[in-house]
Amino acid sequence: MRKSVESNTFRTFGWDGLIQILLIGNSIVMLAPIVIMVFSAFKTNAQIFQSPFSIPDFTNVKSILRVWNETDFLLYMGNSLIVTGASIALILILGTMAAYAIARYEFRGSGLILLFFLAGLTLPLKLAIIPLFIQMRDFGLIDSRLSLIFIYVATGLPTTVFIMTGFIRSLPNELEDAARMDGANEARIMWSIMLPLVRPAMVIAAIQNVVPIWNDFFFPLIFIQNNNLKTLPQGLTTFMGEFGTDWGVLFSGLTLSALPIIILYIALSRQFINGMTAGAIK
């Protein structure tokens, strides 16, 4: 009896040890490229080629300063902030409006409207890029941030309405009914009573949209040619061409571009993970 217990614990320990080794190995593979990228930003070409894995002299910020001073990095970053910020604001406003109406009121066609938004979840808008291009040209929106913002809003709305409707439905009726008894109108009930309760779902919806919009490359590639309007991922490809032989500067550019979202992710990892998998987990 005792012997079997011992062999059992040994077996679990061996198994757990194997799992731990696999996890550690995987985390090394996941993190090493990012660490090498950051290290290389502080190295000269010669150092990158001779000792790619060594810890650099972190006071050597020459490459980083070159990216900061000689490229349009800050301009691109600013454009990405404007486009992403405006898109998220519009998505949250429009998404909450639709979700609130679907979730809080009974009216004919509400089910159909929800279905309409859900159908949008599955449509790959990339494949409609030719009509979109012609449409944007007719609207005079080629080389305008608005073209990007409008597209991101349209692609972001389905998941947002989906998440927000589920959440708003789960809110209790009592507060709303009490306010209605007191004679508050519908707009006031929505604005001052319900919306403050919806904030947690808004955070999830915002995070779920912010990553793909901030990172998008495809739509700027089609709609933006003016250098002054380029977003960060798009600008990054331009600048990689210009500094093609100076690897320290290339790694500095990548590091500076990746850093904001990496820092945000480390600070809010739980919200990021919940937000980005929210659509896939029932």
Add this chain to the structure above:
Amino acid sequence: MISSQLTGRRLWIAALVVPPIAFMCLFLVYPILSAFAYAFYEWHGLARGDFIWFDNFHRVLFEFPFSERTINAFKHNIFVFFALMVLQNGLGFILAYCLWRELWGARFHRIAVFLPVVLSTVIVGLLWKLFYHPLFGAVNATLRAVGLGSLAQPWLGQDSTALTAIVVANAWHMVGFPTLVFLAGMQRIPSEILDAVRMETESEWVKMSKIVWPLVAPSATVVFTLLFVGAFNWFELPFIMGGVDGSPHGATDVLGLYFYRTAFGSTSASAENFGPGSALAVLIFLFIAVVSSVITIRLRKREIQL
């Protein structure tokens, strides 16, 4: 009194739902419907010509040189789908199982595996392009450091390895996603079921194959379907790492790249060709829609409701 209240309520609801629906119609539904119509017209640059029935479809499917390129790209998409199924979803399932045991440090490993997912495809593509550099890249440097220098090669520069190299970069980028979706599925399995299994058998293999795998079927459905859609929409990573022509020699050409080249021109042929481009888009769209519905329906059938 009551009727005016009712119209007021109706107006209020309309004010809430009409603007978001209008946005969706204008920038999502209308362009997609137009894409279908456009494929049946002749195009001269940006100007629409005559209605030509299925000529555009015939060209991209059966006429040289379109047909050859379509088939070449399509084969690559199929390879990408199966390779990522193993590297991304398969590995993701194993990693999810490891994290599910909640050993010491699991929280750290969970954050690490998801970190690349938040990065832009552009950053991932450019970074791995530098890593794959034949002389100065970190991949060959690693091989030399561990004494496997003979395996060092120009990963992105030769036909035999280029597509696989991009697939590996994609797996590194995205493996965290299936991992955490599977993990969430495993964490939802009621502990009573797992306790009951523990009474019956000590074998982890039996537990995983007979109990856990069937119970995470909803996660598998989502992850498989998303991978399918992603693999046949694949564009940004091959565009960054292989270039718009799918170099070398079309070895990394996929449908997304070919569609982009046909529609908007490339470095070698710079004219827009909206007719065949639209036909390609419609074909890709229909293929994705039909196959992913079949996958979803078939996988849904094996899901068990608890």
